[in-house]
Amino acid sequence: MILTELSSRKPAIDWSWHLRLVAFLGPAALYALVFILVPYANLLIYSFWKTDNYTIVRDFNLGNFARVFESPVYLSVIANSLLVASIVTICAVVLGYALALYVAFFTGMRRKFLYFLMVIPLWTSFLLRAFIWRLILGREGVINSGLAWFGFTDEPLSVLLFNRFSVCVALTYVFIPFVAIPVYAALEKIPPATLEASMDLGASPFYTLRRIILPLSLPGIIPGAIFTFCLSFGDFVAPSLLGGPSGIMISSVIINQFGSAFDWPFGSALAIFVIVVVGIAVALARLLERRYE
């Protein structure tokens, strides 16, 4: 009796609910408004203006966007960025997936420890993790010294550093945990009995991987891949530390527009373009995810 009374009693106007909403969401919403929405809006407005003799002229025009598409330089840099981001995403997904699979299924008691090792790189500076590849790939680096010591090469290989290859290697290394961690979380949620059921029904381990494990870990793969693609597409550190002429990426160009070139409107247009590309990539990934749900 008391229970039904309690549950059927209509609460007085639920101010507390609104209050909670404001209290919890308010600060975050305010932060997002001031530090995310306003700058983006600013960027969008700037992209329609132009510069004249190093001063910004508030004159609405689409010239900046036309310049992005007309000039082969910018298109090729964007294409290079897309290429690097795609290569890095594929490599990081494959390697990160293999790592997560190994840690989740084949390590027994050491699993927690290995997972911990997987997380540790995220505590280290991104800059450091990119820079370390100079020490590995450089003329005096680990690989070249090793090759010379074994007598395989007479002089250091220069193809290892300051090109697209070195940028891809460093970014792949940096983003492997971004894939491995969500994939691991998804794999850990698969009950062992589900895999046993597959084997019980005659499926080999490889068939089980393809038809059961892979689809069930898609909720981990997709966010990992989106992170990797977006962050590597817009990365600035790796290309500037490790990329030579062939490793130039769009972020370097954008930063240049806001710096020495002092063409904020054009830089804004490029930035808007990057945002649109990333937005399309995320939308495609979401579409893929929904298909498999």
Place this chain on the structure above:
Amino acid sequence: MLSKVRDKPECTDEVQVRLDRVSKHYGNAAALTDLSLDVRRGEFLTLLGPSGCGKTTTLRLIGGFEVPDRGAVAIGGRDVTGVPPFQRNVNTVFQNYALFPHLTVFENVAYALRVKRLPGAQASERVTSMLDRMGLADKAGRYPRELSGGQMQRVALGRALINEPTVLLLDEPLSALDAKLRRTMQLELRRMHAELGLTFVCVTHDQEEALAMSDRIAVLDAGRIAQIGTPQEIFDRPANRFVADFIGGCNFIPAISRSDGTIIMPECKVSPQTGPEAGRGIVLAVRPHSLRLGTPEEGAIIELAARVSDIVYLGTAVRLVLSLADGLGLTAELGKDAVEKSGAKPGVVLRLWARAQDVIVFDAARSGHDPH
């Protein structure tokens, strides 16, 4: 094989599954010790025991999910020790069904056929007929999360049976269902077993379920078989105290068997006609429902006077919680009318007795082997 409907299970003496002195350890803990078991072709065998007795390990050895440390597993006369599960013609209904959450009911049932790369039309025909048989025809496009417990159970059964296994393993198949549905499914499984003529090996900790469904029951205790036999044998002639207590529950009354053939027991009168080995401690086992109220009749072996400490209504029967003068606790399950007539209420002393054929005598020292 599935389409053939038989009148009754074909139960022969031919051995379908043989476990030959298998042992299995997890770390230092022994799960199974020198266990030997023959499952006959076409029988419904239940492995029954408390948790940790090794029944699930036994099932997993047959399924191929565990490899024994010692001993051998043979299915259909072929040694399969060490053969992985996907190369055995044995299918399992898992405890919580373990359905594939990303596949529909149809795809779940079709999985084994897809693995075998059976042509699409042939496969879907077989799946459709299996879904019909399981009463799931209208659920083909649903996902497991959209099903009720009983429906998931039937999908798991259909998925395991589509491959026409020689042996079907059921790991606590009904434990996730509510009591009413469980009873229905017990009969359903029994009927299906009869129709298909397959060998079923089932694991459960529920003695009622085991008694209701099985042709034979193997009672496991601490990694060994305590007794194997038909439900009636296990219930009426338990081999030892463990089996008597685990199945049906039992009162154990310590007594001494004297060299002159009489039995003495504190606070009780025992007729001298039973004659276990003389001069040692014995235990008289009486089931709660075998105790009777009132004046002993012809054939009574035990007579005792016990004080009622609690009365529990079970619906059709009444359970009396009793204690003897020396403090030994007993329970009796009696008809409602008999209890009412006796005027039983807490504090009252009642006379109880049991017939000779309802009393089992165990050796006290070794918790007893059957002296019958």
